[in-house]
Amino acid sequence: MTRTASPVEPTRDAALVSELAAPAASPAIEAVGLTRTFGRRAALRDLTFQVRSSECLALFGPNGAGKTTLLRVLAGLLRPTRGKARVAGVDLPGGGESRAVVGLISHQTMLYAALTALENVEFSARLYGVPSPAEAARRALERMRLAERADSPVRSLSRGMQQRVSIARAIVHDPRVVLLDEPYTGLDEAGASALSDALLSLRSAGAALVLVTHHLSEGLALATHTAIMRDGQFVQHEARGTVAVEAYRDAYREVVGR
């Protein structure tokens, strides 16, 4: 594993920029010089990276590093201040065209408590124009091992079950890009296993994943690439390789400085 305490190297940036110019096999996610500020504070600074189909980029970093901001930009919820970001070949903010291929999962469930699990997932399916939305919603809930609670109001479900409904909501339209912000929060073993299975299945079907987590073992289990963020920058970005979790944890502490 190679590590650096500085942002991504200029030579690598140049290589990525030239790749962006090439028409062939465009990555699912690409960013060049991506910057996002809130007032004077820069939450993202000059990020340049790519995530291709069937790849999973695990993003680690301390609180306030800019991980969630990056996901919100890629999800179309925030506009980049400078630089370029592209999802499924569409420049952000790209309107409905880019959002249609993205699934967003957060530690907040983003569900309506008064509606049933099925109604929540079906509502999402309809927003994405999924054919036979009720059937698709039932299939997504089955995938998350929640078929028997499909007709229960979300407010009556445990936190872990709500999180699984939220994941079913986010994957009901078979997204090409899945953005995950601490998705394992509140999940029990069965829920975590169902989520990992679903994510692996999406990845093998060609989806690109960006996974933000504080849990190195969960992130590394799914990742094909890893990045460590600090102060809005990638201080390390590399292919996953075969490094053990403990070795990566040591490296993480060294890079983050805690």
Next chain:
Amino acid sequence: MNVRRPPGTLAAAALIARKDLAIEFRTRSAFLAALTFSLIAIAIFYFAWDATAVGAVDLAPGVLWVIFTFSGLLGLHRSFGVEEADRAIDALLASPVDREAVFLGKAIANLAFVLGVQAVAIPAVALFYNLPLTRVLAPLAGIALLAAIGLVSVGTLFSSMASNTRLAELLLPVLALPFFVPVVLPAAQSTARLLAGRPVAEAMSWLRILIAFDIVFVVACALAFPFTLED
């Protein structure tokens, strides 16, 4: 991956409105609160009323529009409150539907809410003040609808703005009430003329003002709405 065709603006707005009304139907919290407020306010106005000093037809329009204005705020506040509870708004905004569809869907649900409150409050006021409701029901319903369109347009916009803040419950009325005035004023004036037994033509100048503000508010609020969603 299958090719999806996300719904158009109107279809997406209908989906969002149906979802909001389903939530309100299940919980009934805002509707019952608005109805309770309306009936209590009608009773308070009634028992504070000196019938020898002010005639019923002179007082009733003011009572009606004060009640509609403040009961409407309860529903408008809840409109984005349900989205903020567990950040459901993020999933909605991350979906491929237009921001304008979100505004339209919310406004349609809010309109149904306000009209529902009006459907109970108008007969209640007529009952308390012994108003000749059957004679003016159709034009009064028209005025109520026109005013409700203006109120929910402004209210939906400001509900979205206020929902992101810690003081949403305070901020919504502070922001919205000044903009309600150009809608409530002609509505109350038109209602007064109708209840006084004057012909509808006599209220037309006020109705034109009401329609003009409706058009301005609907267009301006729909255009401004996407900016309220930016961080």
